[in-house]
Amino acid sequence: MRAGETSPRQAAALTARWTGVAAAAFLLVNLPSLLLDGPSRWADGVSTVLTQHVAPQGLGPVDISYYLTDGTGALGYYSAAALALLLATLALLGLHPRRLGPALAALPWPAFFLSARSTETYFMLLAPxxxxxxxxxxxxxxxxxxxWRPPLLRRRQVRLALPAVLGLPAAALLLTAIASPPPLTLRPTAYTSSGSRGVTTISVTLQNRTGTALRPAFGTSSDAWADFHWRIVSGPAVLAPHATAHYRLRHTGTGAFRLNPSGASYLRVLSDAPMTLTNIPFAGRPKG
Structure with missing residues (x-):
């Protein structure tokens, strides 16, 4: 911002002072946790928002794998695409501060739109x-x-093509997440219901179509929010490569899972390392 008004050394000194102010404010806010919890636990806590593997939620491209297809074998690529687009946006801001500066506060939003937990969370929280x-x-x-205008960037054709070039990694990661097939085959679901309380048990057969062992985590949903209060009553905790197993699940939370009377309800199976998602609508008939 100031490099055009002052010498490079003065601009760097001004940047360093503001960086110091920001670092001091950050340390002041986090000092109690840093002292009480210790550096290691504090570092894990403040980085959770970037490192935690979470279930999909929100309104964005992730809904393609959540509602329109059977899932994805590369669920983590949605967040990787968001990171790639954030870096591309930051680079474009550095190259075009006069043009993009007026939209500075909202520039991260298009990137968050690609993440596994997208606009519903980030749009509302960041609006103020x-x-x-x-x-x-x-x-x-x-x-x-x-x-900054090196000789290459003085050519109009290069400046026009640069946004598309910088956005290519994010587009490739997003397409990979959408096109990657889900790793599991789910056989038609049988479930039991207890009157008006909803679904209390589910029986499902899983087939691992990949060469990687998967640890399935089960959830159900009738909207963007998933209910993960399901305990495996029978079935292996880890599904071996190319193996098939039958699982019986019981709802452990308060109440039970209620099917959507006017729309689709889904059984969702997620795994971590690798991050995957497999969906199937409730197609079986209730028994019991």
Missing amino acids: LWLVGFACLDQDALARAYQ
Whole structure:
């Protein structure tokens, strides 16, 4: 921002001072947890938002694998695509601060749209930040912002093609997540219901079509929220490569899972390492 008004050394010094202020504020807020929990547990806690493997939720491309297909064998690639698009957006902001600066507060949103937990969470949480950012934006400072222009970037054709080139990794990861077939075959589900309480037990046969052992985690859903209060009563905890096993599940949470009377309800099977998702609608008839 200031490189066009001051010398490179002065601009770097100003950046360093603001970086120090931000680091001090961050440390002040996190100091109690750092002292009470220890550096290792504190580091795990503050990085969870980036490292935790979570079930899909939200409104975005992940819904293709959640509702329109049988799942995906590369669920983690949705979040990898979001990270790639964030890096591409950051690079474009560095190259075009005058043009993209006015939208600075909202620039991360397109990338979060690709993540496994997408707009429903990030859009609502960040909306107040966007409003403050737009209200406090210094348009005059942005108009004078320094723009790095090496000889290659002075060519109009290169500048026009650059956004597409930077976005290619995110597009490739997203297409891989969508096109990757789910790793499991789920046989038609039988389930028992207890009157108006809903579904209490589920029986399902899983076939692992991959050469990797999978640890299945079961959930049910009638909307974007999944119910993971299901305990494996019988069936192996780890499904071996190319193996087939029968599972019986029991609902352990308060109440039971209620089927959607006006839409589809799904049994969802997730795994970690690798992150996968397999879906099947409730097609069996209730028994009992």
